[in-house]
Amino acid sequence: MASSYKPSSRSRLKDAGFRRVLPLTLLVLLLVLFLIFLFSNSKISPYYYASAELRQQEERTSSLQVHGRVKLDLNFKPKFPKKTDLSISLEQRNNLPPRNLDLFPNLASDHIKIVLYVHNRPQYLQIAVQSLSKVKGIGETLLIVSHDGYFAEMDKIVQTIRFCQVKQIFAPYSPHLYSNSFPGVSPDDCHDKDNAQKKKCRGNPDQYGNHRSPRIVSLKHHWWWMMNTVWDGLSETDKHIGHILFIEEDHFIFPNAYRNIQLLTQLKPLKCPHCYAANLAPSDVSAKGEGWASLIAEKIGNVGYTFNRTVWRRIHAKAKQFCTFDEYNWDITMWATVYPSFGSHVFSLRGPRRSAAHFGKCGLHQGNNQKSACVDNGQVNMEIEEIDKIPNIQSNWPVHEVKKTGGYQAGFKGWGGWGDERDHELCLSFAYMYHINEASAD
Numbered sequence: 001m002a003s004s005y006k007p008s009s010r011s012r013l014k015d016a017g018f019r020r021v022l023p024l025t026l027l028v029l030l031l032v033l034f035l036i037f038l039f040s041n042s043k044i045s046p047y048y049y050a051s052a053e054l055r056q057q058e059e060r061t062s063s064l065q066v067h068g069r070v071k072l073d074l075n076f077k078p079k080f081p082k083k084t085d086l087s088i089s090l091e092q093r094n095n096l097p098p099r100n101l102d103l104f105p106n107l108a109s110d111h112i113k114i115v116l117y118v119h120n121r122p123q124y125l126q127i128a129v130q131s132l133s134k135v136k137g138i139g140e141t142l143l144i145v146s147h148d149g150y151f152a153e154m155d156k157i158v159q160t161i162r163f164c165q166v167k168q169i170f171a172p173y174s175p176h177l178y179s180n181s182f183p184g185v186s187p188d189d190c191h192d193k194d195n196a197q198k199k200k201c202r203g204n205p206d207q208y209g210n211h212r213s214p215r216i217v218s219l220k221h222h223w224w225w226m227m228n229t230v231w232d233g234l235s236e237t238d239k240h241i242g243h244i245l246f247i248e249e250d251h252f253i254f255p256n257a258y259r260n261i262q263l264l265t266q267l268k269p270l271k272c273p274h275c276y277a278a279n280l281a282p283s284d285v286s287a288k289g290e291g292w293a294s295l296i297a298e299k300i301g302n303v304g305y306t307f308n309r310t311v312w313r314r315i316h317a318k319a320k321q322f323c324t325f326d327e328y329n330w331d332i333t334m335w336a337t338v339y340p341s342f343g344s345h346v347f348s349l350r351g352p353r354r355s356a357a358h359f360g361k362c363g364l365h366q367g368n369n370q371k372s373a374c375v376d377n378g379q380v381n382m383e384i385e386e387i388d389k390i391p392n393i394q395s396n397w398p399v400h401e402v403k404k405t406g407g408y409q410a411g412f413k414g415w416g417g418w419g420d421e422r423d424h425e426l427c428l429s430f431a432y433m434y435h436i437n438e439a440s441a442d
């Protein structure tokens with residue numbers, strides 16, 4: 001069109017051009033205003049990065065997928081009990097580097113870290129550790145042992161481990177470290193079904209009218225403290241891009257467990273992109289698996305589960321649901337509130353034969369009762385066949401999806417035991433403990 005311009009009509013053309021551009025200018029202006037509005041609004045529900053350093057690193061590598069964003073509610077002020085001398089000394093141990101660096105100076109680049117969380121069953125831990133010592137590939141990874149409370153015998157067993165790098169961490173606010181104050185029992189605490197007003201005691205009853213018991217709430221506190229610490233609070237895991245596998249002191253780990261979980265996490269994006277996790281065992285803890293030539297996707301089980309940081313961010317963002325739901329079991333809390341709040345089925349991928357087994361059931365509530373059929377003279381009679389010693393998952397298998405979820409799910413009201421507001425507050429504080437700077441920075 002430029003060829004048709006005539007010098008005489010130039011100013012008129014300019015005029016017409018301006019009038020044509022005017023609506024566009026207004027549109028752009030509106031858009032800018034709208035964006036400013038959006039930005040200022042985002043302060044209401046802010047997203048914070050784990051640290052300024054992490055943010056820079058993320059901007060450099062644009063690895064948001066790896067580290068994700070931390071969502072915090074600025075109105076909540078984290079609060080922690082005063083540390084005891086024992087908590088302080090244990091926390092110092094948490095900062096020690098892993099042991100066995102002389103034997104295992106390097107971790108494999110594709111390693112899956114393992115977290116073993118324990119309380120106080122040395123006889124069980126001995127079996128779990130023994131089974132771990134026979135796991136193929138274990139020397140390639142770091143084993144983190146998270147302790148609820150301090151028990152010398154438990155400590156000693158972990159210190160004998162020589163088959164991989166080992167790091168011990170101790171929950172400094174474990175109720176077991178407080179003998180006469182919260183989160184232990186304080187002198188003015190209500191007990192059982194006490195009426196707080198009549199008795200002038202402290203505490204909020206759960207939905208069934210019972211007051212807190214430190215021994216019972218300690219498990220959920222420990223699990224949540226441990227999750228926050230291993231994902232967001234350790235230099236050893238800070239840059240970890242891959243998965244972390246979680247096991248407990250009453251789990252027997254089969255020799256093929258590590259190679260199988262490596263296979264499963266590799267197959268997960270290809271075979272089951274909507275799966276959140278991978279599992280070493282069926283979600284029904286007594287099941288050994290179907291033995292089919294197929295992978296299985298079902299609800300996340302609590303024996304040998306593994307997921308990555310992206311999934312942890314989603315769980316962390318539900319801190320409030322996790323910490324206020326009146327249920328003292330961490331796993332039932334997850335099934336009944338956290339997973340359902342993700343909006344779709346939360347599947348985990350596993351093989352058709354278990355690579356880990358829960359053995360504690362018959363001894364847990366019986367103390368030193370010798371009747372226990374599962375653990376006998378420190379031995380557990382677990383049938384390990386040849387097929388459990390080698391990777392036994394095929395990458396060309398189809399995936400069988402189990403949609404029907406048995407057990408606890410959305411709608412379950414909880415077994416209670418978690419009604420005290422001090423427990424809610426401490427639990428929620430754990431979600432903030434490694435993000436306090438970002439929370440106050442804005």
Ligand SMILES: *[C@@H]1O[C@H](CO)[C@@H](O)[C@H](O)[C@H]1NC(C)=O
Binds near residue numbers: 273308310
């Ligand atoms: C982590 O796992 C989730 C669920 O399987 C997946 O969607 C996501 O892409 C994974 N993130 C990374 C960084 O691999």
